[in-house]
Amino acid sequence: MGYNGRDNKLEIIETIDVGKKGKVAVMELKRANYSETKLYPERILQFGEGNFLRAFADWAIHRMNKEADFDAGVVVVGPRGNDKVYRINDQDGLYTLQINGIDKGQLIEETMVIDAITRAFHTHKDYDEYLKTAENPDMRFIISNTTEAGISFAKEDRLEDRPQSSFPGKLTAWLYHRYKTFNGDRSKGVFVLPCELIDRNGEQLRAIVLDYAKLWALEEDFSNWIEEGSVFYNTLVDRIVPGFPKETAEETFRKLGYEDSYLVGAEWFHLWVIEGPRDIVKEFPSEKLGLNILFVDDLTAYRERKVRILNGAHTSMVPVAYLYGIDTVREAVEDEVVGGYIESLIIDEIIPTLDLEEEELKDFAASVLDRFRNPFIKHYLISISLNSMSKFKTRVLPSLLEFVERKGRLPEKMVFSLASLIYFYKGDRDGEKIALSDDSQYLELYEKLWKDYDGSRAGLEHLVGEVLALEELWELDLNSIEGLKKKLVDYLELIDGKGMKLALEEIN
Secondary structure, rough: OOOOOOOOEEEOOOOEHHHHOEEEEOOOOOOHHHOOOOOOOEEEEOOOOHHHHHHHHHHHHHHHHHHOOOOOOEEEOOOOOHHHHHHHHHHHHOOEEEEEEEEEEEEEEEEEOOOOOEEEEOOOOOHHHHHHHHHHOOOOOEEEOOOOOOOOOOOOOOOOOOOOHHHHHHHHHHHHHHHOOOOOOOHHOOOEEOOOOOHHHHHHHHHOOOOOOOOOHHHHHHHHHHHHHOOEEEEEEEEOOOOOOOOOOHHHHHHHHHOOOOOOOEOOEEEEEEOOOOOHHHOOHHHHHHEEEEEEEEOHHHHHHHHHHHHHHHHHHHHHHHHOOOEHHHHHHOOHHHHHHHHHHHHHHHHHHHHHHHHHHHHHHHHHHHHHOOOOOOEEHHHOOOOOOOHHHOOHHHHHHHHHHHOOOOHHHHHHHHHHHHOOOOOOEOEEEOOOOOOOOHHHHHHOOOOOOOHHHHHHHHHHHHHHOHHHHOOHHHOOOOOOOHHHHHHHHHHHHHOHHHHHHHOO
């Protein structure tokens, strides 16, 4: 039935005859059917059940459990009230990970069952169970990936809410419950590793937790406990995770002999940069395995290079390529027109905003484009489009603003991407409804703006002006950037009048 990880084995329960395809094993992905498994003591609380954490952090934890005696189980908390998080419990926390890629010319294909997760729930139904995990004396690590929009302060959150609306609010309530349970014992603090792709993510999360402590009038010693007993690390994560391989899933299940709704695919490359005190190294044994997990004093250079080039290119390409009629990252970079647009955006507009050596940046850009071309990965643009507004703000806008500052003119490819994003939120691709997924306030705003649009240039000017004026998102009124509104209106007229294919060919 194929390779299932290093020493992982699944027992065949029965087989069925499927004609010419031969006999296929039929089983449930359960611990009872899975030899060499272990239910690890729960030492990690993870906010987020999505593809990325399961293919990145949980994979690393799995490796450390198997090969470095880490002995740490992961309790998964769905940060939203979505019952799909419970589905992994039907598989006893198990799921299949496929890693494919090319390293130094060598083909890498691995399929393994990850057994680090012990259980999963969400706080809307299991708030008492959520707080109870704070009473576990062995709980030591907090990992999160709630997207860029997740680390935010909601002033309406209260300690007595069940649950709080924001992820930091939920985390503060959990930390306070732990503080009270252990009477302020500093040794019961935790290592916090946020994986959200925002600058200084650990520092920002810590600051919001302390803000909640003040808002809720919690005792000063709790804030001292946070500062003296817990460490909030700034981190940078990098691995392309396309998620569930829907087009090849049926054949994969036939080979594996079981179905797995949590099957996830990922590239071979991985990087986790962790900035802060090295105390964590004694308890987080990644260095023993030679994993590409770096403990550094300053991750700024790593972050700017990765976020601006890899993530910036990802976010910039999504609305352009999707409206062009392309569905995957690989197709986008291999298309002559779209690929040329993406490469020009990186080389001519993003790289000039960075301070590392130009050749080093160009080499990194070339490796990124090679990763985008990975023949084993089918990374759907629509899946990358989740929360595109906040992603554009963190991944692309800094490059746009820096380009204007350094060059005294607008970066045309990035501005075209923003225009395409605004058009993307119209929700239509040649008569096909786009499955938009973002904060409700942005979806509602775009729905109203496009509904009220009368087809005139003045109508576009109003629409663009409203989007640029979202200071709570952009942290400034983008209408103040000379020429930006006019250029966006020009591009939107072009896209609306000629369609994306002709529009892109004209600006390339």
